[in-house]
Amino acid sequence: xxxxxxxxxxxxxMLHDSMPGVEExxxxxxRSAYVGFDPTADSLHxxxxxxxxxxxHYQRCGHQPVALVGGATGMIGDPSGKSSERxxxxxxxxxxxxxxxxxxLAHFLDFExxxxxxxxxxxxxxxxxxFSFLEFIRDVGKHITVNYMMAKDSVKNRISGESSSxxxxxxxxxxxxxxxxxxxxLYRADNCTIQMGGSDQWGNITTGTELIRRIGNGKxxxxxxPLITKSDGSKFGKxxxxxxxxxxxxxxxxxxxxxxxxxxxxxxxxxxKIFTFLNQEEVETIVETHxxxxxxxxxxxxxxQEITSMVHSEDDFKNAEKASNVLFSKSFKTDIxxxxxxxxxxxxxxxxxxxxxxxxxxxxxDMIAALAAKxxxxxxxxxxxxxxxxxxxxxxxxxxxxxxxxxxxxxxNGKYVILNxxxxxxxxxxxx
Numbered sequence: 001x002x003x004x005x006x007x008x009x010x011x012x013x014m015l016h017d018s019m020p021g022v023e024e025x026x027x028x029x030x031r032s033a034y035v036g037f038d039p040t041a042d043s044l045h046x047x048x049x050x051x052x053x054x055x056x057h058y059q060r061c062g063h064q065p066v067a068l069v070g071g072a073t074g075m076i077g078d079p080s081g082k083s084s085e086r087x088x089x090x091x092x093x094x095x096x097x098x099x100x101x102x103x104x105l106a107h108f109l110d111f112e113x114x115x116x117x118x119x120x121x122x123x124x125x126x127x128x129x130x131f132s133f134l135e136f137i138r139d140v141g142k143h144i145t146v147n148y149m150m151a152k153d154s155v156k157n158r159i160s161g162e163s164s165s166x167x168x169x170x171x172x173x174x175x176x177x178x179x180x181x182x183x184x185x186l187y188r189a190d191n192c193t194i195q196m197g198g199s200d201q202w203g204n205i206t207t208g209t210e211l212i213r214r215i216g217n218g219k220x221x222x223x224x225x226p227l228i229t230k231s232d233g234s235k236f237g238k239x240x241x242x243x244x245x246x247x248x249x250x251x252x253x254x255x256x257x258x259x260x261x262x263x264x265x266x267x268x269x270x271x272x273k274i275f276t277f278l279n280q281e282e283v284e285t286i287v288e289t290h291x292x293x294x295x296x297x298x299x300x301x302x303x304x305q306e307i308t309s310m311v312h313s314e315d316d317f318k319n320a321e322k323a324s325n326v327l328f329s330k331s332f333k334t335d336i337x338x339x340x341x342x343x344x345x346x347x348x349x350x351x352x353x354x355x356x357x358x359x360x361x362x363x364x365x366d367m368i369a370a371l372a373a374k375x376x377x378x379x380x381x382x383x384x385x386x387x388x389x390x391x392x393x394x395x396x397x398x399x400x401x402x403x404x405x406x407x408x409x410x411x412x413n414g415k416y417v418i419l420n421x422x423x424x425x426x427x428x429x430x431x432x
Contacts, residue, residue: 005061006223011280012273014054014225016199019209022221025193026063030117033058033194033223034066034186036073036124036179040089042100043247046259047237049275050225054196055119056108060277064117066192067105069098071125073178091125098123104246107310120190124182127189140181141174143214144207149176152203176207183208187216199224228274231266246311253312254346257320260304261297265290268299276306323347332397333412341413348418352377353428361431365406367393370419370429377419377427387421394420 006023009015025031035051037044044052055065071094089097102111102121109119149155154176158168183205186192195205205222212220228236237244244259245251251259263271269287272278278286290299308317322335323343329335336344354375356365371377371384371393378384387393388402395410396418406429410417417429 003061005058005063008057008061009054009223009225012057013270014050014057014274016224016226017202018223019221021219022194022223025221026061030063031194032064032066032186032190032192033196034068034122034183034192035196036068036070036182037101038073039069039071039094039097039101039123041245042097043245043250044101044104045237045243045245045251047228047243048246050228051197052105052108053274054223054225055105056277058196059109059117059119062117065109065119066186066190067102067109067119067121068182068186069094069101069121069123070179070182071095071098071123072128073124073175073182094123094125100247104311122186124178124185127185128178128181136177136181140177140184140211140215143211144177144180148210149173149207152176152207154200154203176204179204180207180211183220184211184216187212187218187220193219194221194223196223196225198227200227228270231264248312248316252342252346253308253316254320254323254343256311257304257308257317257324260307261300261324263300263303265294265299268303272299272303272306276303276310278306319343336396336412336418344413344416348426348428351426351428353430355430355432358431361406362408365429367400367402367404367406370395370406370417371421375427375429378421392422 004023005026006015006018033055035055037048037051055067059065071091098121105111105119105121111119111121150159155168155173158172183192183195195208197205202222202224205224209220209222212218230236239251239255239259241251241255243251244256248256260268260271268290272283272286276283286299286302290296305317305321308320319339320343323339323346326332326335326339326347339347354377356374360374365374367388368381368384369375371387372379372381373384378387385402388400391399391401393400395404395406396412397420406417411431412418415431417431419427419429421427
């Protein structure tokens with residue numbers, strides 16, 4: 001084998017728990033391990049990145065990763081960490097989501113090579129859809145006691161938690177049996193002996209190892225990674241706009257880049273081990289260099305570069321980096337013109353905008369009109385004159401006086417003009 005997988009997880013801070021004997025098991029020969037992904041959306045988000053990286057490191061250590069899309073379990077809903085049931089999906093939507101997820105996983109896993117450890121994608125709907133309820137309770141259900149299922153934290157927490165008045169449906173209660181059966185199925189069909197996931201999955205995974213022991217007369221193993229938390233206590237993977245998605249249409253590469261760039265020093269030091277393939281020596285050098293000059297945010301910049309290039313592309317990273325630096329650029333007008341309109345709007349998200357008709361613009365837009373008369377950015381023409389006299393107004397970051405007329409040469413992307421009053425107040429005029 002190449003590298004020792006468990007040792008790799010340990011130094012990266014990615015190992016929460018593992019069953020005894022798993023290291024010896026991995027040392028004997030190439031092994032298959034799987035992680036389950038929820039297909040309820042046609043994109044994964046950065047909360048899924050830890051299990052994705054588990055599989056990616058697993059493949060790089062010479063073993064075979066299996067990504068299981070939970071088409072059947074996605075129709076039920078996992079009670080772990082949830083306080084409510086999820087919406088059920090139809091098969092067409094599930095298949096679409098599965099294909100979209102595979103494309104995202106292909107940025108991390110090699111599905112195409114001829115190597116024996118090429119990654120596989122499977123969908124548990126394929127083996128569950130023909131299973132009748134009677135067959136399932138006869139062949140699987142009778143091997144696990146209700147006492148065993150009730151002892152799981154995911155079940156106990158739901159039954160005794162805040163929402164205990166709603167209880168827990170039988171459907172969700174049986175989730176661990178369905179997930180456990182997946183492990184048994186993959187053990188029989190693909191000799192898959194390890195299931196990995198977040199630490200909240202331990203109960204579901206061990207139900208699978210129990211089924212392998214009782215029905216398959218074999219041995220399965222569990223490996224879990226810690227659930228990522230942020231040092232300030234806020235939820236990892238969430239921004240003001242909700243989830244940070246891997247799909248560029250849902251979360252633009254610029255916003256994705258910004259999410260990592262804005263990490264605290266403490267979080268960035270943790271993330272660079274978990275979310276990149278940089279080796280231990282490289283990470284230590286980056287961290288040490290950062291500590292010498294933390295104000296340069298070298299650690300955050302490298303983290304954002306590595307992960308944006310991996311999830312999106314090198315070009316997307318370069319555009320996001322350029323957009324991040326453009327506000328401080330000495331050649332602002334030239335640089336801002338090289339950014340596409342979507343990224344431009346991302347950079348200036350939340351900045352007040354006023355629309356001016358092309359006819360009004362072509363007739364000549366003086367500074368009083370631009371600041372007050374036509375836009376209401378400032379409360380009156382008098383306030384606009386005072387600001388201009390104080391030399392605090394700029395057009396596209398260049399200071400102007402009251403005589404200045406905004407023309408087509410000032411347009412960015414053929415339709416935008418950026419006004420500033422002082423350093424902190426920004427407005428955008430859009431010509432329509």
